[in-house]
Amino acid sequence: MQQTDDMEVPLLNDSNSNRQKSLAQERDGFSHQLKDSEGSMESPNLEFEYGDTDGFTAELSELYSYTEEPEFSLNRDYFEEDFKNHVKGRRWMMLSLEEQRAYVMRLLDALEVTDRDKRLKVARAILYLAQGVFDECDTETDVLYWSRHNVFLLYDMGIFTALLELLSMEIDNNQACSTAVRKPAISLADSTELRVLLSIMYLMVETIRVEMEGDSPERKAAREAFKTELGSPLYNGEPFALLLFTMVTKFCSMNAPHFPMKKVLLLLWKTILFTLGGFEELQEMKVRMREQFNLPPLPEDSIKVVRNMRAASPPASAMELIEQQQQQKRGRRSRRPLVKQDSLDTYNERDPFKNDDARDEEDDPEDVDSGIEGEVDPLDRDVIIQPPPPPPPLRPPTERVSFPKGLPWAPKVREKDIEHFLETSRNKFIGFTLGNDTDTLVGLPRPIHESVKTLKQHKYVSIAEVQIKREEELQQCPMTMGEEEVEETPAEILYLGMLPSLSQYVIALLKLLLAAAPTSKAKTDSINILADVLPEEMPITVLQSMKLGIDVNRHKEIIVKAISALLLLLLKHFKLNHIYQFDYVAQHLVFANCIPLILKFFNQNIMSYISAKNSICALDFPHCVVHEMPDLTAESLEAGDSNQFCWRNLFSCINLLRILNKITKWKHSRTMMLVVFKSAPILKRALKVKQAMMQLYVLKLLKIQTKYLGRQWRKSNMKTMSAIYQKVRHRLNDDWAYGNDIDARPWDFQAEECALRESIEKFNTRRYDKNQNNEFTPVDNCLQSVLGQRVDLPEDFHYSYEMWLEREVFSQPIQWEGLLQAQ
Numbered sequence: 094m095q096q097t098d099d100m101e102v103p104l105l106n107d108s109n110s111n112r113q114k115s116l117a118q119e120r121d122g123f124s125h126q127l128k129d130s131e132g133s134m135e136s137p138n139l140e141f142e143y144g145d146t147d148g149f150t151a152e153l154s155e156l157y158s159y160t161e162e163p164e165f166s167l168n169r170d171y172f173e174e175d176f177k178n179h180v181k182g183r184r185w186m187m188l189s190l191e192e193q194r195a196y197v198m199r200l201l202d203a204l205e206v207t208d209r210d211k212r213l214k215v216a217r218a219i220l221y222l223a224q225g226v227f228d229e230c231d232t233e234t235d236v237l238y239w240s241r242h243n244v245f246l247l248y249d250m251g252i253f254t255a256l257l258e259l260l261s262m263e264i265d266n267n268q269a270c271s272t273a274v275r276k277p278a279i280s281l282a283d284s285t286e287l288r289v290l291l292s293i294m295y296l297m298v299e300t301i302r303v304e305m306e307g308d309s310p311e312r313k314a315a316r317e318a319f320k321t322e323l324g325s326p327l328y329n330g331e332p333f334a335l336l337l338f339t340m341v342t343k344f345c346s347m348n349a350p351h352f353p354m355k356k357v358l359l360l361l362w363k364t365i366l367f368t369l370g371g372f373e374e375l376q377e378m379k380v381r382m383r384e385q386f387n388l389p390p391l392p393e394d395s396i397k398v399v400r401n402m403r404a405a406s407p408p409a410s411a412m413e414l415i416e417q418q419q420q421q422k423r424g425r426r427s428r429r430p431l432v433k434q435d436s437l438d439t440y441n442e443r444d445p446f447k448n449d450d451a452r453d454e455e456d457d458p459e460d461v462d463s464g465i466e467g468e469v470d471p472l473d474r475d476v477i478i479q480p481p482p483p484p485p486p487l488r489p490p491t492e493r494v495s496f497p498k499g500l501p502w503a504p505k506v507r508e509k510d511i512e513h514f515l516e517t518s519r520n521k522f523i524g525f526t527l528g529n530d531t532d533t534l535v536g537l538p539r540p541i542h543e544s545v546k547t548l549k550q551h552k553y554v555s556i557a558e559v560q561i562k563r564e565e566e567l568q569q570c571p572m573t574m575g576e577e578e579v580e581e582t583p584a585e586i587l588y589l590g591m592l593p594s595l596s597q598y599v600i601a602l603l604k605l606l607l608a609a610a611p612t613s614k615a616k617t618d619s620i621n622i623l624a625d626v627l628p629e630e631m632p633i634t635v636l637q638s639m640k641l642g643i644d645v646n647r648h649k650e651i652i653v654k655a656i657s658a659l660l661l662l663l664l665k666h667f668k669l670n671h672i673y674q675f676d677y678v679a680q681h682l683v684f685a686n687c688i689p690l691i692l693k694f695f696n697q698n699i700m701s702y703i704s705a706k707n708s709i710c711a712l713d714f715p716h717c718v719v720h721e722m723p724d725l726t727a728e729s730l731e732a733g734d735s736n737q738f739c740w741r742n743l744f745s746c747i748n749l750l751r752i753l754n755k756i757t758k759w760k761h762s763r764t765m766m767l768v769v770f771k772s773a774p775i776l777k778r779a780l781k782v783k784q785a786m787m788q789l790y791v792l793k794l795l796k797i798q799t800k801y802l803g804r805q806w807r808k809s810n811m812k813t814m815s816a817i818y819q820k821v822r823h824r825l826n827d828d829w830a831y832g833n834d835i836d837a838r839p840w841d842f843q844a845e846e847c848a849l850r851e852s853i854e855k856f857n858t859r860r861y862d863k864n865q866n867n868e869f870t871p872v873d874n875c876l877q878s879v880l881g882q883r884v885d886l887p888e889d890f891h892y893s894y895e896m897w898l899e900r901e902v903f904s905q906p907i908q909w910e911g912l913l914q915a916q
Contacts, residue, residue: 138404139703139738139784143747145371146658147740149303150237154713155651155741156295156359158626159644160281161288165718168221169228171214175200185226186239190246197222197250204255209286212259216289223247223296227718236715244300245312248319253297257328257336260290264340264349273351279624283351288625291356298323298360302367324368324583326590332583334368335590337361338598345601345620353625354605355648358655365659368583369666372396378669379556386559392503402501402785405816502822505553510826514548548825557672564673564856571859579860584670592861599681602656607690609652612697622652639730646707653694654741657748664755673856676849679756683846687756688766691749696775703743703782710734743784750779750790757797762842767794768801777813785820792817796829 146152180188180196188196203215225240247253263269263286273283281288301319308316323333337357344352370378376396383390508531516526523536531549534542567574579585591598607613608622626648632638660682668675709730710716711723757763767773772794779791796817799807807814807830814830873879890897 139743139782141738141740141743141784141786142400143744143786145366145373147744149299150233150715151740152299153296153715155647155654156292156356157714158281158355158648159640159709159712160626160628162712162717165224165227165714168217168224172218172221172226173228175214175218184229185222186229193246194250197246197252201250201252201255204259213286213289216256216259216286216293219247219252220289220293220296223293223300224718225715227715230719233715233719236719240296241300241305244297245315247293248297248301248315253294253319256290256294257333260287260294261329261336263287263290264336264343269351270349273349274347278627279351279621280627280629281625282629284353284625287351288353288356291353291360295356295360295363298363298367302363320367323364324586326586331590332368332587334361334364334587337364338591338594341605342594342597342601345604347620350621351624354622355625355652355655358605358652358659362655362659362662365587365662369587369662371662372665375665375669382556382669386556388554388556388559392505392553398501399786399789402789402820404783404785405780405788405820500823501820504551504823504825506548506551506825508552508554508558510824511545511548511552514826515545551825556669557675560672564852567859568855577860582670584666584674588667588670588674589861592857595677596681596685599678600685602660603682603685603687603690605652606656606694609649609656610690610694611646611649611702612693623648636725636727636730639727640709640725643707643709643730646705650705650707650739650741650745654745654748657745657752661748661751661755664752668755671856673853675755677853677857680846680850680853682752682756683763683766688753688763689770691753692767692770692772692775694749695746695779699746699779700781703738703746705739705742706734706736707739708734743782743787746779746782747784747787747790750787750794754790754793757794760845762845764797765801765842767798773798773802773806777810780813780816788816789820792821796821799829800831 147155176185176196179199180192185193200215200219204212204219206212206215222243223240225236225238225243227236230236230239269283273279276283298319301316304313304316326332328336337360340349340352340357341354341361343349344354344357373396376394380391511531512529515531518537518541519526522538522541527533531545534545567577604620605622608620613619623645626644628641632641663678664675667678709725711720711725757767776791776794780788782788792813795813799814799817818830
């Protein structure tokens, strides 16, 4: 339920109760079937499928807080009151398409009235249509069908544009803002109009964004048109996402504390996801861009590789070892589960050095929570080393075929690595170097030739390297290279719009992330993110308090989910569009203390966070509008749902780890920040989560800092080191495991960031500053043409021109003699 602020809670608490449950959850086409653990030695294996979003129904339900549940019937009442006055004796489903269009057109006209209360009633009626006229439906499937039908109808009739104008009016409503600032406590009632408008817009964006198999060509065309419309600067000369970013910064500056931030962030995330594309589209765009730059294709599809990975096992606890020993004594070995083998057991081989590593780890008091790979129990070592018994006849002979042979990732080498290798070799064997020449191998021994050949076979040139090289050429030879042709992609349009206030947007998002983090303690000066969840009247019974507590925790989890997914999308799309756009956003994140913020987020009982049960299924939309409300009790709220893990929390954790990887990769100064903030024990605790993708990104973060952690740490954490070897991509001459690399030596970290910032500023100035004082701009020396140029003067100058003449010209005596003498 409520996340504790204790940073050192044991991670494997109550795992036995979770182990006994067999669960299944259906999320509108996404089937998450969760398996029992196969024995006392295994912690629950999380069958989690990472994607752009959760299931469609889950994404709709998270739009509404549980305190908003009474408003569903309010929307229905306003719709039926208006509908019966204009269409008597019939229901919405009975109307023909033309009649439905005519009614929506009447609602659209009614949105133009000046009376605020009447406008709100009409907006609620439109929201009821977008919610699927649930009072006329019998099942949740019917609600989703009619919601989809109505949303496309609303878009076709131009409702979204009208809502956008109303939203702009509400944002600029200074009276509401000043009233909210003066109020001591803000509740749902202060954001009613905004919540209704944002709910309709979210339902339209999310419903149209998701493709269905049975979509007609008209709906597919509408989807593409809406996508283009949202991503283009059609709304006051800027994309729709920038209006939402403005709402975020206005809220965080305390100028509009009544803004419903959860709905704003969800709509902003889905707008960015819709207009820029998800992870699958990103992969396709990356492939196309590599073809444009004449680069070799990617060695593998990273999405497929990660999905095929299997999670590693945490080490057995002392209690489990005792139980295992008792089972052996009773001779019940046949019922013992299969023991996980070593992290390097890809080839069914035993590591002869594993026993020595285990002894080292047993001496390390910190290693109680540092293990990841399923090292065999010490009590069973003699059994494992013995020749295996013949398999039982019922065992399928192809059981091990599904396990990958070899390492999952193809190794990569940068051009810089080959140059460094050749420079070292030439200094050793010849005594001088040839700069960046990687082709001349004269005077080098045969093994060096073979090494260079192997390195070149695995050489990988990234899109970022090509973009950096191109930018250097444009900076050095502006006249020769000419003007750069910039493609107007949705990411380019968004970056151009965000550029003037990018730092404000980043700081605002991180402020909200900090306020929603479970490890954050309430402070008097922190922003209040609960404006759209707290009711007008606070709870008076224990049951109401428990329900509100669940709602508040769920509210914070959804905010973390939206911000983490939004930041990751922005980083990935900007990196593909241009590396310096990505670096600009990443540097602002670093300067705004994103690294310690994410580490603080993970410095909690991460297993409890991922298995949190802050949801009440009976109150989730659309279940709550179709089925009768059951009697909620304190016991049922305490038990929560039957899911093994919380999808959104695991999704958020993976996103935050990916963001941390993005902003620290190849940046030694930021890697040292991970070391300084003592991230290693925090990240090792996160390895307890048995989910392959999350473990992969934790291991990546550990790998980049192992060279700085010292020999004793590496010696004491050999299980983690072997897991890194097995799961993380190899750079052939990366000395990550030993710390002998030149990058491990001290250097000026500040100079590295300053050089990067200088490159970014040059890029932004060259590409986006059209009024720059370029030294290559020709100078006009003709007096006639200079005096004949039209000068734009302010409007008030025309009215005061005569006064200006009198004051500045006629009333000022001119000393002609002095002027002539000066000549």
